[in-house]
Amino acid sequence: MRLPTLLSLPLLSLATLVVEAFPKSYQNDAISRSVELGGSVTTVTSTITARSIADQPGDYVLPLAGKTGKVPIAWEVSVNRNKLGQIATSIDPETGAQVVYIPANLTQKDQLASIILTEYLAYQSKPLPEIIGQDEAQYLQFSSETTFPETAYHTKKMTIKYRAPRKIVSHSKTPNSYLPSESTSKPYKLAGSSLNLGPFHNVPASIKTVGFKQSPLTIHYDTSEPVLAIKTLQRFAEVGMWGGNLNMEDKITLFNAGPKLRGFFSRLDFQSARFRPTFPAQILREITYPIPEGASSPYYYDSIGNISTSHFRPSSRAGLPAILEIQPRFPLLGGWSFEFTVGWDLNLGSWMKTVGGDKKMLAVPFMTGLKGVVVDEAELIVTLPEGAKNVEVVAPFPVAAVEHSVHKTYLDSTGRPRITIKKALASESNEQNIYITYTYPFYASLQKPAVVTLASLTFFAIYWIVKRLDMRIASASVVKTKTE
Amino acid sequence: MSTPIPPGPAGREVKLAYPIPKISKTTLINTSALLRFTILTVISAAAIASRLFAVVRHESIIHEFDPWFNYRASKVLVNEGFYEFWNWFDPTAWYPLGRVVGGTIYPGLMVTSGIIYNVLHYLNFPVDIRNVCVMLAPAFAGLTAWATYLFTCEMADESTGLLAAAFMGIVPGYISRSVAGSYDNEAIAIFLLMFTFYLWIRAAKTGSAFYSTLSAIFYGWMVAAWGGYVFITNMVPLHVFVLVLMGRFSNRIYTAYSSWYVIGTLASMQVPFVGFLPVRTSEHMAALGVFGLLQLVAFVGIVRRLVPDKQFQSLLKTFVVLAFTVALAVLVLLTTSGWIAPWTGRFYSLWDTGYAKIHIPIIASVSEHQPTAWPSFFFDLEMLIFLFPAGVFLCFRELRDEHLFIIIYAVLSSYFAGVMVRLMLVITPVVCVSAAMAFSTLLKTYMDPVVPSIDMDTDRDSVIIDEKGEKKTPRAYAEKVKASKPGIYGLDTRLAVLTPLVCSLVMFVYHCTWVTSNAYSSPSVVLASRNADGSPAVIDDFRSAYKWLRENTEEDAVIASWWDYGYQIAGFSNRTTLVDNSEYGVTHIATVGKIMATDEATAYPILRKHDVDYLLVIFGGLIGYSGDDINKFLWMVRISQGIWPDEIQEPNYFTPRGEYKMDASASPTMKNSLMYKMSYYRFPDLFGGGQAVDRVRQQVIPNTPIELNVIEEAFTSENWIVRIFAVKKEDDIGRGLPESTAFAKGTKLKKSKSAKVGGAKKKGSQKA
Known part of the structure; x- marks a missing residue:
C-alpha cells in the first residue's frame, strides 16, 4: 500500500500503519557501502539499487541502525539523485530497529530505484594506543558491531569498502559467510589505505531474519590529521x-x-x-x-x-x-x-x-x-x-x-x-x-530613536529645573546682607 | 585668554599695540563662558584620546601586574555582589594561607567601576566589566582636567585654569599611570586628590561647612581608593598650621578644618583596611594635632575677648606651655604603650632612601620604589619643570591663603618625587598648576594690547616741571619716561616673546604625545615587535602560556612563580599561586626565592610541602627580553637570604671575580640553582651545535646538557619567554627521583641490574 503524504501524518498512526506495511515488495539488487575512516566523524555512504518485486510496492523501508548498531547523528537520503527533505524516523515495533520510509515512487514490478544513504557516526574510532609521546605516530582503531549494511530486504550482492586516511595497519577477522562457495580468493582485499570486503551474495534481510549474524569488525589505522x-x-x-x-x-x-x-x-x-x-x-x-x-x-x-x-x-x-x-x-x-x-x-x-x-x-x-x-x-x-x-x-x-x-x-x-x-x-x-x-511593523523601527529622544529631553528638563531652583537655606537677600 | 580689556582711566582713549574688535560686555561674557566650556570639553577629550594608544594599537586589555588583581576583584564585585566582595576570602592566593581580600585592599577603585557598571547595565548598556575597567583611567583623566581647572581658578583666573587643565590633561607624568588599561588605584586617585584640594580651598576661602563636608566626602572616597591619601591627611593640616603660624587664623579656617577633619576621619574609618589607623598611627597624628591646636587657638580667642590684656599675656604663656607639654606627653605615652603605632618601615624609606635596601629588600626590589633619576623629571614634565619654580614664586608675590597651599604642596611633593619614582605622580598636579600660573602670567603680560601710557592730559604746549625742577616739553618728557619706565611698547617685543612661548607649547604637545606613545602605552603582557619585512608583529607569549595553564592544567593546580606574576596567573589562568604582588607575606616570598635559588634536592621537599604542581619562570634569553627572571634573580637571593642567612648567600652566585655571569664561568651554586636550570634547560640544543648566546646578557651558555630530576618541562611558549615546569610526584616505589629518572632513561641499568628489574616488575604490578 502507499502512503502518499507521509510527512503530514502523525507519528503514531504511522507506526500502526507500519506493522502491516512491511510486505516483501522490494529486493536489493546491490548494496555498495563505503566507509570513510578518520577523525571523530565516520561517514558511511551506502548506495542501494532497489528493485520492486510487486506492483505498487509502496514505501521502501530503510533501516538506519539495527538493534546492535550505532544510531547515526545525522543522515541524508537521496532517491534517484533527488535529495529528500526531512523524514521522521520511527522504531520498527517488530524488530526494534530505527527505520525511515522512503517514497521510492515505483508503481510496477521490476522497476529500479537508486537510493543513496549517507550516515554520520560520532566517535566510531578510538585512539589506540591511548597515550603517545609528542613525536609518535597517531593510530586510531575503528570498531563496528555491524559490518553488513542493515536492510529490510533480501540483497543479491553486497560490497563494503573501508578507506583510511593513511595506511591500515591491521584489522580483525572479516565475515566469511554469504561468500560464493566456488570463490577461492580471500574474502577481503587490503591495499594500503583501503580495505575491500566481499562481494557477498544473497544476504538475507538483516533486520527481519531471526538469527541473522552480524559480524563485528575492528580496523587499526594510521592517521595524518589530528582528531x-x-x-x-x-x-x-x-x-x-x-x-x-x-x-x-x-x-x-x-x-x-x-x-x-x-x-x-x-x-x-x-x-x-x-x-x-x-x-x-x-x-x-x-x-x-x-x-x-x-x-x-x-x-x-x-x-x-x-x-x-x-x-x-x-x-x-x-x-x-x-x-x-x-x-x-x-x-x-x-x-x-x-x-x-x-x-x-x-x-x-x-x-x-x-x-x-x-x-x-x-x-x-x-x-x-x-x-x-x-x-x-x-x-x-x-x-x-x-x-x-x-x-x-x-x-x-x-x-x-x-x-x-x-x-x-x-x-x-x-x-x-x-x-x-x-x-x-x-x-x-x-x-x-x-x-x-x-x-x-514600521513603527517598531522608530521605537529606539523615540526612547533616546525622550530620555535626553527628560535629562535636559531635569537639569533646566534644578538649575533654576534656589536651594539655599537663607533667602538671597539675607545672604547678601550677611556677607556685606 | 579672554581677559577683558581694562578701560582707560576716566574713559580716556587707551593706546593699543594692535586693534581689537569692539564687542559689547554681555557678548564678551557669554562668548567667553561658551569658549571656556568648549575648551574644557576639548581638553577632556584630548586627555582621553591621548590615553588610548594602547587600545588602538593592541586591544582593550588590562595592563601590567597590579591592575590584573583589581580587575579580578572588580569581576567578583559585579558577578557576585557587594557583600561577597566585602567578605571575599581568596583561597587561591598565598597558598596555603589564602588572603582575606576584602579587608586588605583599598576598595574604592573596584566599587567605583562596579557602580559605573551597574548604572550602565540598569540603563540597558551591557558593557563588559573589562571595558569599564580599561576605560576608567582615561575617563577619570578627563575629570581630572576639569578638577584642575576648578582648582587653578581658585588660585588665579579662568584662563590660567584652562591652561592648567590642558597641561594636566596631557602631561606624561600623569599619563604614565592613567593610560587605558592601567586599571590601578592611581587611575581615580589623582582626580580625587585634585577635587578634594579644590573643595578644601573653596571651603577655606569661604568658611563654608558645605564645601568642607563635600571635601571630606571626597577625601573619604580617596581613602577608599589609594594609600596615598596620607598625603592629603598631612597636606591640609599643614596648610592650616602654617596659616595659624602666620597669624591668619580666622573663623573661616576654623569652620572649614573642623568639619573637614571630623567628617573626613569618620569617613576614612569606614574603610576596613584603614579602620582605626587614623587615630592610632603616627602618620595621621598631624591632622589630629592641628585639630586640637585650632580648638585651643579658638578658645584663646574667646578668652582674650573676656579677660583684660595684662592677665591674658601670662595666662596665654602658661596655657601654651601646659597644652604643649600635656599633648606631647600623651603622644609619647601612647606611642610607647603601643596605642599609637610608630612610623612604618615604608614611611622611613621615604626619609632615608638607603633604609629599604638594608631593612626591607622587598620594597627596594620594586623598580618604581627607586629614587627618581634627574632626566625623568624632564621626561615626565618637559618645560613645566622649568616653569614650576616661577609659578611658586608668583604665589609668593601675592601670598593669599590659597597660594600658601600651593607653596606647601610644591615643597612637600618636590621632596617626595625625588625619593621615589612612583611619587612623581603626586608632584605632577602642582607642577601643572604653578607652571600654568607662570605661563599664563607671561602670556597675559605680552598679549595685553594696552601700551603703557604717559600722563598726557596736560596741553601739548604746556610745560612740565619734573622732580629736579627742570622745564620740559611733553614730548621730551615722554621720551625720557619711555626710556626709564619698563613696559611693553611695540608689537615686535610682543611677538618676540610670544612666538617662542607658542613654539614651546607646541613642542610640549609633541613631547607629551611622543612619550605617551612610546613609553607609557605598552600593555607589558603583549610585546610589540616587528617582522623581518617591517610589519608590526605581536609577541604574545605570556598570554599563550597563561591560556595553556587555564585550559590544560587541573583546576586546583598550584603554580609557583616569582611574585611579579602572581596577579597575572590568577587573572589570566585562574589558578592558585604561592605568592603574588600584594607583598603580603615576606616569608612566603622568601620561600619561593629559596626554591629558585637552591638546587633540586633542597628545593624538592619545599615544593612538595607547598603542594606545588607547576613552576613558572620568565626567560628572555632567546629574543632578548630583558625583564626576565634571571635579571631579577639577585633579588630572590637577597630576599631569601634575609630569612635563611645560613643557607643562601648572595656572594655564592657570583663568579670568583665578582661578576654576575651565566656562561661557563658561572659559579657552581648558580649552575645548580633551579632558576638557572629551568631557564637554560635544553636552550643550547636550539642552536644545533652552534654557540648558544643568551641575548639579554650576551653570554655564551655552556653546551653541557642540564639534567632535571625532580621537575620536567611542561610548556614553553613560542619565543621561550614563559617556561613552565611540572613538579614530579614522589616515586611510586619509593626510589629517589634522580634514580627513577635515570632508570627511565636507561642510563643506570647496568649498575645494579637485579634491583632495577625487580623494581620495574613491582611497578608493573602496581599499575595492574
Missing part, C-alpha cells in the same frame, strides 16, 4: 535592522580527541619537527574556518583577549566562502582543549527577505561544519530586532529544544525576542539554514 572535536559551540546571531547588519559570533571549545599526550609538551621538539619529513599527526597548529561569502570585519578572541595569530582571506571567487585561518594560542596536543570566539558581520539583505507586508524571513546557518569534527553540544541563539512579533522557527533537521526569551541590550526599552535552538551531537551535515519568520 578534533568541539565540546560546545554557541552561535550568536543578532539582527540589526537599522544598520542592515547580521552579526554572527561563534563561541567554540575545541578539543583534541586524539590520543592523550604522554608527559608534557616540548617546544624544542615541536620547533624541530618542522624540519622532519612528516609532522606529528596529533598536533593541531591551525584550523581553517569557512565563513559565509561577503563576511566583513571578522574578529577572533578568547577569555583573555584578542588573539593576533589569525588571518582572514575574503572569498576569492563568487560562490566561495571566505576563510578564517585560526591559529590557537598554543599548538593543540592530544587531550588539550582551547576555548575561543570568532565573529563577523554579514549584509542583512542577503540573509533576510520580506515575505509580504511586515512579515520577514531570516535564514541563519545553524553552524559551520568542519570536516570530520563532531560538535557535542551545538546551540544557535538568534536575537531579533526589538519589536519583532509572531516569531516562528523552521529547522530542516530535528533539534532538541527551541526556546524563546527576551534579551535587552544597547538602547533597548522593551527588549528583543531571542530564540535558542539546541542540538546535541551535530556534524558538518547540520550546516543548514534555520528559517525564522517574524513580523516587524
Whole structure:
C-alpha cells in the first residue's frame, strides 16, 4: 500500500500503519557501502539499487541502525539523485530497529530505484594506543558491531569498502559467510589505505531474519590529521535592522580527541619537527574556518583577549566562502582543549527577505561544519530586532529544544525576542539554514530613536529645573546682607 | 585668554599695540563662558584620546601586574555582589594561607567601576566589566582636567585654569599611570586628590561647612581608593598650621578644618583596611594635632575677648606651655604603650632612601620604589619643570591663603618625587598648576594690547616741571619716561616673546604625545615587535602560556612563580599561586626565592610541602627580553637570604671575580640553582651545535646538557619567554627521583641490574 503524504501524518498512526506495511515488495539488487575512516566523524555512504518485486510496492523501508548498531547523528537520503527533505524516523515495533520510509515512487514490478544513504557516526574510532609521546605516530582503531549494511530486504550482492586516511595497519577477522562457495580468493582485499570486503551474495534481510549474524569488525589505522572535536559551540546571531547588519559570533571549545599526550609538551621538539619529513599527526597548529561569502570585519578572541595569530582571506571567487585561518594560542596536543570566539558581520539583505507586508524571513546557518569534527553540544541563539512579533522557527533537521526569551541590550526599552535552538551531537551535515519568520511593523523601527529622544529631553528638563531652583537655606537677600 | 580689556582711566582713549574688535560686555561674557566650556570639553577629550594608544594599537586589555588583581576583584564585585566582595576570602592566593581580600585592599577603585557598571547595565548598556575597567583611567583623566581647572581658578583666573587643565590633561607624568588599561588605584586617585584640594580651598576661602563636608566626602572616597591619601591627611593640616603660624587664623579656617577633619576621619574609618589607623598611627597624628591646636587657638580667642590684656599675656604663656607639654606627653605615652603605632618601615624609606635596601629588600626590589633619576623629571614634565619654580614664586608675590597651599604642596611633593619614582605622580598636579600660573602670567603680560601710557592730559604746549625742577616739553618728557619706565611698547617685543612661548607649547604637545606613545602605552603582557619585512608583529607569549595553564592544567593546580606574576596567573589562568604582588607575606616570598635559588634536592621537599604542581619562570634569553627572571634573580637571593642567612648567600652566585655571569664561568651554586636550570634547560640544543648566546646578557651558555630530576618541562611558549615546569610526584616505589629518572632513561641499568628489574616488575604490578 502507499502512503502518499507521509510527512503530514502523525507519528503514531504511522507506526500502526507500519506493522502491516512491511510486505516483501522490494529486493536489493546491490548494496555498495563505503566507509570513510578518520577523525571523530565516520561517514558511511551506502548506495542501494532497489528493485520492486510487486506492483505498487509502496514505501521502501530503510533501516538506519539495527538493534546492535550505532544510531547515526545525522543522515541524508537521496532517491534517484533527488535529495529528500526531512523524514521522521520511527522504531520498527517488530524488530526494534530505527527505520525511515522512503517514497521510492515505483508503481510496477521490476522497476529500479537508486537510493543513496549517507550516515554520520560520532566517535566510531578510538585512539589506540591511548597515550603517545609528542613525536609518535597517531593510530586510531575503528570498531563496528555491524559490518553488513542493515536492510529490510533480501540483497543479491553486497560490497563494503573501508578507506583510511593513511595506511591500515591491521584489522580483525572479516565475515566469511554469504561468500560464493566456488570463490577461492580471500574474502577481503587490503591495499594500503583501503580495505575491500566481499562481494557477498544473497544476504538475507538483516533486520527481519531471526538469527541473522552480524559480524563485528575492528580496523587499526594510521592517521595524518589530528582528531578534533568541539565540546560546545554557541552561535550568536543578532539582527540589526537599522544598520542592515547580521552579526554572527561563534563561541567554540575545541578539543583534541586524539590520543592523550604522554608527559608534557616540548617546544624544542615541536620547533624541530618542522624540519622532519612528516609532522606529528596529533598536533593541531591551525584550523581553517569557512565563513559565509561577503563576511566583513571578522574578529577572533578568547577569555583573555584578542588573539593576533589569525588571518582572514575574503572569498576569492563568487560562490566561495571566505576563510578564517585560526591559529590557537598554543599548538593543540592530544587531550588539550582551547576555548575561543570568532565573529563577523554579514549584509542583512542577503540573509533576510520580506515575505509580504511586515512579515520577514531570516535564514541563519545553524553552524559551520568542519570536516570530520563532531560538535557535542551545538546551540544557535538568534536575537531579533526589538519589536519583532509572531516569531516562528523552521529547522530542516530535528533539534532538541527551541526556546524563546527576551534579551535587552544597547538602547533597548522593551527588549528583543531571542530564540535558542539546541542540538546535541551535530556534524558538518547540520550546516543548514534555520528559517525564522517574524513580523516587524514600521513603527517598531522608530521605537529606539523615540526612547533616546525622550530620555535626553527628560535629562535636559531635569537639569533646566534644578538649575533654576534656589536651594539655599537663607533667602538671597539675607545672604547678601550677611556677607556685606 | 579672554581677559577683558581694562578701560582707560576716566574713559580716556587707551593706546593699543594692535586693534581689537569692539564687542559689547554681555557678548564678551557669554562668548567667553561658551569658549571656556568648549575648551574644557576639548581638553577632556584630548586627555582621553591621548590615553588610548594602547587600545588602538593592541586591544582593550588590562595592563601590567597590579591592575590584573583589581580587575579580578572588580569581576567578583559585579558577578557576585557587594557583600561577597566585602567578605571575599581568596583561597587561591598565598597558598596555603589564602588572603582575606576584602579587608586588605583599598576598595574604592573596584566599587567605583562596579557602580559605573551597574548604572550602565540598569540603563540597558551591557558593557563588559573589562571595558569599564580599561576605560576608567582615561575617563577619570578627563575629570581630572576639569578638577584642575576648578582648582587653578581658585588660585588665579579662568584662563590660567584652562591652561592648567590642558597641561594636566596631557602631561606624561600623569599619563604614565592613567593610560587605558592601567586599571590601578592611581587611575581615580589623582582626580580625587585634585577635587578634594579644590573643595578644601573653596571651603577655606569661604568658611563654608558645605564645601568642607563635600571635601571630606571626597577625601573619604580617596581613602577608599589609594594609600596615598596620607598625603592629603598631612597636606591640609599643614596648610592650616602654617596659616595659624602666620597669624591668619580666622573663623573661616576654623569652620572649614573642623568639619573637614571630623567628617573626613569618620569617613576614612569606614574603610576596613584603614579602620582605626587614623587615630592610632603616627602618620595621621598631624591632622589630629592641628585639630586640637585650632580648638585651643579658638578658645584663646574667646578668652582674650573676656579677660583684660595684662592677665591674658601670662595666662596665654602658661596655657601654651601646659597644652604643649600635656599633648606631647600623651603622644609619647601612647606611642610607647603601643596605642599609637610608630612610623612604618615604608614611611622611613621615604626619609632615608638607603633604609629599604638594608631593612626591607622587598620594597627596594620594586623598580618604581627607586629614587627618581634627574632626566625623568624632564621626561615626565618637559618645560613645566622649568616653569614650576616661577609659578611658586608668583604665589609668593601675592601670598593669599590659597597660594600658601600651593607653596606647601610644591615643597612637600618636590621632596617626595625625588625619593621615589612612583611619587612623581603626586608632584605632577602642582607642577601643572604653578607652571600654568607662570605661563599664563607671561602670556597675559605680552598679549595685553594696552601700551603703557604717559600722563598726557596736560596741553601739548604746556610745560612740565619734573622732580629736579627742570622745564620740559611733553614730548621730551615722554621720551625720557619711555626710556626709564619698563613696559611693553611695540608689537615686535610682543611677538618676540610670544612666538617662542607658542613654539614651546607646541613642542610640549609633541613631547607629551611622543612619550605617551612610546613609553607609557605598552600593555607589558603583549610585546610589540616587528617582522623581518617591517610589519608590526605581536609577541604574545605570556598570554599563550597563561591560556595553556587555564585550559590544560587541573583546576586546583598550584603554580609557583616569582611574585611579579602572581596577579597575572590568577587573572589570566585562574589558578592558585604561592605568592603574588600584594607583598603580603615576606616569608612566603622568601620561600619561593629559596626554591629558585637552591638546587633540586633542597628545593624538592619545599615544593612538595607547598603542594606545588607547576613552576613558572620568565626567560628572555632567546629574543632578548630583558625583564626576565634571571635579571631579577639577585633579588630572590637577597630576599631569601634575609630569612635563611645560613643557607643562601648572595656572594655564592657570583663568579670568583665578582661578576654576575651565566656562561661557563658561572659559579657552581648558580649552575645548580633551579632558576638557572629551568631557564637554560635544553636552550643550547636550539642552536644545533652552534654557540648558544643568551641575548639579554650576551653570554655564551655552556653546551653541557642540564639534567632535571625532580621537575620536567611542561610548556614553553613560542619565543621561550614563559617556561613552565611540572613538579614530579614522589616515586611510586619509593626510589629517589634522580634514580627513577635515570632508570627511565636507561642510563643506570647496568649498575645494579637485579634491583632495577625487580623494581620495574613491582611497578608493573602496581599499575595492574
